[in-house]
Amino acid sequence: MSSSNITIKDVAKKAGVSIATVSRFLNNPGSLKENNRKKVEKAVEGLDYKPLLYARRLAGGRINTFGLIIPGYEGIFYSYFALEILRGVAASLDREGTDLHLHISWDKDNFNSSLVEGVIFADVIENDQQLKRLLKEKTPLVVINKKIENEDVSYVAINNFKGGYDATEFLINHGHKKIAHFAGDLRVQCAQERLDGARAAMEKNGLKLLPEYTKITNFSRKETRENMEVLFASSNMPTAIFCCSDEVASEVLSFAEEKDIAVPESLSIIGFDDNPRLSYGSLMLTTVRQPLIEMSSVAVRILKDTIDKKMPPQRVILDTELIIRDTVTFLKYS
Amino acid sequence: MSSSNITIKDVAKKAGVSIATVSRFLNNPGSLKENNRKKVEKAVEGLDYKPLLYARRLAGGRINTFGLIIPGYEGIFYSYFALEILRGVAASLDREGTDLHLHISWDKDNFNSSLVEGVIFADVIENDQQLKRLLKEKTPLVVINKKIENEDVSYVAINNFKGGYDATEFLINHGHKKIAHFAGDLRVQCAQERLDGARAAMEKNGLKLLPEYTKITNFSRKETRENMEVLFASSNMPTAIFCCSDEVASEVLSFAEEKDIAVPESLSIIGFDDNPRLSYGSLMLTTVRQPLIEMSSVAVRILKDTIDKKMPPQRVILDTELIIRDTVTFLKYS
DNA sequence: CTGAAAGCGCTAACAC
């Protein structure tokens, strides 16, 4: 229905060769005699012929398309993280002349890998089964943002633990002791790791991350606000908050503004992401940068290598970077 | 290589029926006898069978995938427009259980439609040939953001002329006469239409959009700045600028801040897009909102209708809305 | 309602 109807046969007839020769022209032009190559080339162009990729694929050929699976998990598709990964992957693939098949994955696991040559997971959240299935089907794949240790699979992630550690220690070095952490959904690996890092930094410095200062926001603005309200109502506000994401930090910032809590004088804040939305204006967020674009391009590179060169799974961990801006200050001893 | 290897044959054997029956089960389960349906169902689940979509497609079946083509045109993939269309289309398709095949289109026209059932163009910029080709191939398609009048093709666009007109008239109604327009690349239809609208509003009110106040920014921050510098160096600054995009308006805003030009007191500004990035903070941008998400979902619906119900091409024009915020004020007569 | 069989357009042995 949606094809131009000209097939390899038409090209063969017009060029006066067999369909096998046309196929060879398509896949390995160098193997043709100059003379034939020209004839076929002319025929292909004259007919504006494009091979039917699914037929090619069925016969064992390449289709030059990678899949990108983004977990349906809450608002992740609207998160800075997901969009940036999407951008990065799309840009990298574009450079390679590969197309992108995007799949938002809910609980159904209805992704059919037959339309792609390999798959990139933008994190794995509650879709481990899907990952396992694709692995079993021998689909070449690479996971971004989650370290999968119990399977033989490529991943590219960041050192969330160190990111959390550094941010928290930075706060401690500024004299803070009453430090809170607004964590993400702890079922999400990076959230747990950031929390672990924060906790480790506290303990390393003879402090403790108090339970009443450890709040689960699930990366959500709404839950962030609820937690801020609880904290604010208590008579025991922390002097600094390390947040699991810039989005969460942004909500803390708004809350502080509403309640006239001076930032950073009365409350220091650190985010996580380096979302450009929060890097300009009169109060720029101090945050932990994660190299999302680089993660994407590394993932694409790895996937290409596993497909083209049948390279074994690779595991890459990239570093975060603390970006120091306006929202942290030395604690005033009053 | 990336398939689970279980085919319709295996299912048929396990269920004790013919492959034709399995095929029927897949496409129209209602046509089977209760008894057989159950047997096949059990076999499919037991084997974790997923049909190979390319084989299905080759045999004439459905694959449930739409293509989205975004022009490679400069930084469009990084624009608010493109990302929002992408989001909107992805969200709509997700609701329908349809997958998305994303293609960034450069000058090569190497998009192969055989992997999709229909195509959505996020604007058409210097890839008219591609559009024509797909049309010739009878690929079901719909164009977003460009009115294609000389072909029989569906589109969903907005009334850019009216958007430009309203914005400019709003400025005029605030006493402005020295109004500038920072236009986009005029080869892009919406840019031309916004300019036309601005010009019409001026003339309707006995004014004229002066050549020296009509600047081509090509939607780029850099060119916006260059134009601002020229304007600023001249002794004849406008009192208001209507910009072709929020991005451009944002650059004007930055420039004004740097040069201590008070906004809106000395310079009123209107953008176009309603990019949320500029809708908060201490100075919120007055702008023309275009319903990008709605455009996306309408496009998806039209495409589905043309494929499923073979509906004829549809043309939809949505309205813009002037969002009044902080950056326009009445001109002070000094 | 079900089975047999003929392709869909292409690639990949296998001969020549």
Place this chain on the structure above:
DNA sequence: GTGTTAGCGCTTTCAG
């Protein structure tokens, strides 16, 4: 180098 031919896994007549 090139042509012939046998499938790839599925849908779809066509009989029964």
